[in-house]
Amino acid sequence: MGLLDYASTPLGRLVVASASIHALPGHEIRTLHTTDLNLSRGTLEVRRGLLRHTLYMEELTRQLAADWTA
Template sequence: MQASWLNPVPASEIRTALAADLNLARGTLVLRRGMRRHTLYLEELTHRLAADWFTYRHRRWPTSVNPHLLVTQKTALDPDHPAVGRITMQLNLILPKGQTLDRLRQDRILDEAFATGDPFKLMRLFGITEATAMRYVTTAYPERCAKLPR
């Protein structure tokens, strides 16, 4: 698994994502955020990795009833159906030294803010609030968001 698949989503959310919420035909993943749901639209690389993961998962653990999207050898067949652990995700990803999934996510959002400057796109891609999207756009383009003198 590569970090590029996970960095638009907080690690805690990808750990608890359900397999049923991944729709490969539509290219979407629905994330549950309390009572709310957020739909992520998968770009080509993420879509291909998700499809490959599903194929591998089904071939490796065909009798698994764990509802989570990500499983391990332990969790796939555990009758309590736990999500993968936080440490398991960190150990199985190849991250640059000193990086965390959350830091990669922040860098990814900022990179997108520099590329587009569009807060609506940031909100749609990353499931962030309007205020958070505007903070990223302001950081990327301070001249566009500067307050005018009175």
């Protein structure tokens, strides 16, 4: 509770949400690219080796991702 308040940048808040809400490990968060983000569909493609996993973002994570790209 209140963990997002400690993150001072949009990227930091997106990382906190990715780890705590979607349980993405650090090595997957480090491989995220803006090209993998589709805000209109609300999805984020997570790279898992040669495979890709589609993450469907809820409203909070979607807004944090939009803040990060702005």
